[in-house]
Amino acid sequence: MADPHDNTKAAPAATAELHDIEYRVGDVHILKGINVRFRPHRFNVILGPNGAGKSSLLKISTGLAKPSSGRVTWAGRPLADYRTAELARSRAVLSQHVELAFAMPVREVVMMGRYPHYGRAPSAHDREIVERTLELVDMGHKREQTYSTLSGGEQQKVQLARVLAQIWSEDGGGEEKLLFLDEPTAGLDVHYQIHILDIARELQNHHCTVVAILHDLNIAMQYGNSFFMMSGGRLVHETDAADDIRRELIEEVYGVRAHRITDPETGQGIWRFSL
Amino acid sequence: MVVGSRCAAMLKRLSFGQIYALLGVLLAISIVASAGLGANSFSLGQMARYVAQALGLAATPPVDQIQHNVFMLLRLPRVAMAGLTGAVLGVAGALMQGIFRNPIVEPGLVGTSAGAAFGAAFFIVLGGGVAAPVVSHLGGLGEPLLAFVFSFIATIIVYRISSSFGKVNVFTLLLGGIAINAICNAATGFLSLIATNPQARDITFWQLGSFTTADWHGATTVAVVFAICFAWVLRHGKSLNALMLGEDEAAYLGINPGRLIFVLLVINTIMVAVATATVGVIAFIGLVIPHVLRMLKSADYTFLLPGSALLGALSMEVIDIIARLIIMPAELPIGIITAIIGAPVFIWILLNQQRKGAAGFYG
Numbered sequence A: 001m002a003d004p005h006d007n008t009k010a011a012p013a014a015t016a017e018l019h020d021i022e023y024r025v026g027d028v029h030i031l032k033g034i035n036v037r038f039r040p041h042r043f044n045v046i047l048g049p050n051g052a053g054k055s056s057l058l059k060i061s062t063g064l065a066k067p068s069s070g071r072v073t074w075a076g077r078p079l080a081d082y083r084t085a086e087l088a089r090s091r092a093v094l095s096q097h098v099e100l101a102f103a104m105p106v107r108e109v110v111m112m113g114r115y116p117h118y119g120r121a122p123s124a125h126d127r128e129i130v131e132r133t134l135e136l137v138d139m140g141h142k143r144e145q146t147y148s149t150l151s152g153g154e155q156q157k158v159q160l161a162r163v164l165a166q167i168w169s170e171d172g173g174g175e176e177k178l179l180f181l182d183e184p185t186a187g188l189d190v191h192y193q194i195h196i197l198d199i200a201r202e203l204q205n206h207h208c209t210v211v212a213i214l215h216d217l218n219i220a221m222q223y224g225n226s227f228f229m230m231s232g233g234r235l236v237h238e239t240d241a242a243d244d245i246r247r248e249l250i251e252e253v254y255g256v257r258a259h260r261i262t263d264p265e266t267g268q269g270i271w272r273f274s275l
Numbered sequence B: 001m002v003v004g005s006r007c008a009a010m011l012k013r014l015s016f017g018q019i020y021a022l023l024g025v026l027l028a029i030s031i032v033a034s035a036g037l038g039a040n041s042f043s044l045g046q047m048a049r050y051v052a053q054a055l056g057l058a059a060t061p062p063v064d065q066i067q068h069n070v071f072m073l074l075r076l077p078r079v080a081m082a083g084l085t086g087a088v089l090g091v092a093g094a095l096m097q098g099i100f101r102n103p104i105v106e107p108g109l110v111g112t113s114a115g116a117a118f119g120a121a122f123f124i125v126l127g128g129g130v131a132a133p134v135v136s137h138l139g140g141l142g143e144p145l146l147a148f149v150f151s152f153i154a155t156i157i158v159y160r161i162s163s164s165f166g167k168v169n170v171f172t173l174l175l176g177g178i179a180i181n182a183i184c185n186a187a188t189g190f191l192s193l194i195a196t197n198p199q200a201r202d203i204t205f206w207q208l209g210s211f212t213t214a215d216w217h218g219a220t221t222v223a224v225v226f227a228i229c230f231a232w233v234l235r236h237g238k239s240l241n242a243l244m245l246g247e248d249e250a251a252y253l254g255i256n257p258g259r260l261i262f263v264l265l266v267i268n269t270i271m272v273a274v275a276t277a278t279v280g281v282i283a284f285i286g287l288v289i290p291h292v293l294r295m296l297k298s299a300d301y302t303f304l305l306p307g308s309a310l311l312g313a314l315s316m317e318v319i320d321i322i323a324r325l326i327i328m329p330a331e332l333p334i335g336i337i338t339a340i341i342g343a344p345v346f347i348w349i350l351l352n353q354q355r356k357g358a359a360g361f362y363g
Helices: A054-063 A084-090 A106-117 A124-136 A152-166 A190-205 A218-225 A247-254 B002-012 B014-035 B046-054 B064-101 B114-128 B132-162 B170-194 B197-208 B218-236 B238-245 B247-252 B257-279 B285-296 B301-325 B334-355
Strands: A017-024 A029-038 A043-048 A068-075 A091-094 A176-182 A208-211 A226-231 A234-239 A257-262 A269-274
Touching: A017 A054, A017 B238, A029 A054, A029 A234, A043 A054, A043 A190, A043 A218, A054 A091, A084 A091, A084 A106, A084 A208, A084 B014, A091 A152, A091 B002, A106 A124, A106 A152, A106 B238, A124 A152, A152 A190, A176 A190, A190 A208, A208 B114, A226 A247, A234 A247, A247 A257, A257 B170, B002 B285, B014 B064, B014 B301, B046 B064, B064 B132, B064 B218, B064 B238, B064 B257, B064 B285, B064 B334, B114 B132, B114 B170, B114 B197, B114 B257, B132 B170, B132 B257, B170 B197, B197 B334, B218 B257, B218 B301, B238 B247, B238 B257, B238 B301, B247 B257, B285 B301, B285 B334, B301 B334
Parallel strands: A043 A208, A043 A226, A091 A176, A176 A208
Antiparallel strands: A017 A029, A017 A068, A226 A234, A257 A269
């Protein structure tokens, strides 16, 4: 495995950038003067308390919502210039929890990720990608099972397989991809959390930029390469080093008392919180 | 029971194409049976002769002119109308369940049919009187057009009531449907009250559904409208599948959910309004048909849409045969039979939904 921080050999990177973003819904001013440049081929983490505007920032970055003013570019090209189908082939979004009201087998749910890539019927290539992403998330043995009968963690792994199938490209294809994760591990036990984030982290070695909203600060610092701290609709801190997130900042933004201990095995810092 | 479950397992193994073929063969048989059976019954030989004569293949003039006319002008258009109506309602049910992301939705539940019936009644009762200056220059289009307008308004109101933030709430959906149906039925009832006698009888037909008034003109209209709408709808099977994930997830897959839902609601309402204006309100078919197909084979809309057209047509032919035979020589209104069969299925689905916590109840 290549060193994830060695980015020198990469093709011209797809940098997702937000310029002077203002976002209002009705009278509510949700995002205020946001300027962000997500690091290409890295695991970018958006942090911040509830109501800080993280989800809105993600919606605007993915093109789902349009900012009131400002612009979003991807590889220098305004997001508004992309056709929706074109966008769907190069960026995917894993949300918190997706329920299906109808019985669909796991394999069919993952195949939905290939919808932007084929017309009437999936090709052998599409089927192969579905099989490979299912194997990747360790759900190949449940491919024929009905989605709604799976546990929450298994369902989320299937959704991960679906979004991976959506932006799948063979190594060396050099196509730039973006994966957004909106609290992907909310409500999952620690095994599924680690499994899903391990797979997402691995993607940065495959021309993929990951942007994730994560609530657990320790998990975020374990996986992230770049951190964007939001509070009250503003970007209050931005850093490429977890150690750079200072105690005063956490205490102020989250309204908690925080202290850091050191993991005797890894030497990494672990945050503990109290009120 | 063992035979039933073995049959179900066998159907599961068939491909979509094989199931279409199976339904197609059964539909063909039901069409022949429906054409032959009734207070006036025709043998296969008779039917073949009449059709051959009508197509100009047999030169000899019919000896039994009255029987010939009964078959060609009353029975056959009725058979065509029943099949077409079944197909329309089956497809409409599948479509609306996809749009509302809920298996309890069908045209009769969310006001689509009741709105159409009110529009048609409005045209019949007031089209020649108070509303004549507005409606008269629409000509033959007036009735289906008014049916469409009111049908669409009723449907869109229920959709707006039940959906918020990209999710559909079952309770507001049911309650909204009840309210809109009550308003439409009350208005239609009022119209039948103020209508002069022959018109009032027409309105009673709509509220129960009947194929007795079917003619070639009506059947052709419904056929053309259905063919156009169905061709359009078939292109959206994948999009409806993606919509199962929710509106945001569908958007991330390159679909514009707002536009998709609007376009499909319009197409759906056109089909249902035209069929309803012709044969009246037939409830529960749109509910039961997609449900049966999901249990037998798959919830995939690329399968459900064509499958519902075939199974809808097949079921309606069978129901129409029953309606004609059960109290011969009189007839039962179609809506009575579909309600007797459909309402228990509806309750069963609801109970299932409740038990499994309003989601994933086909597992």
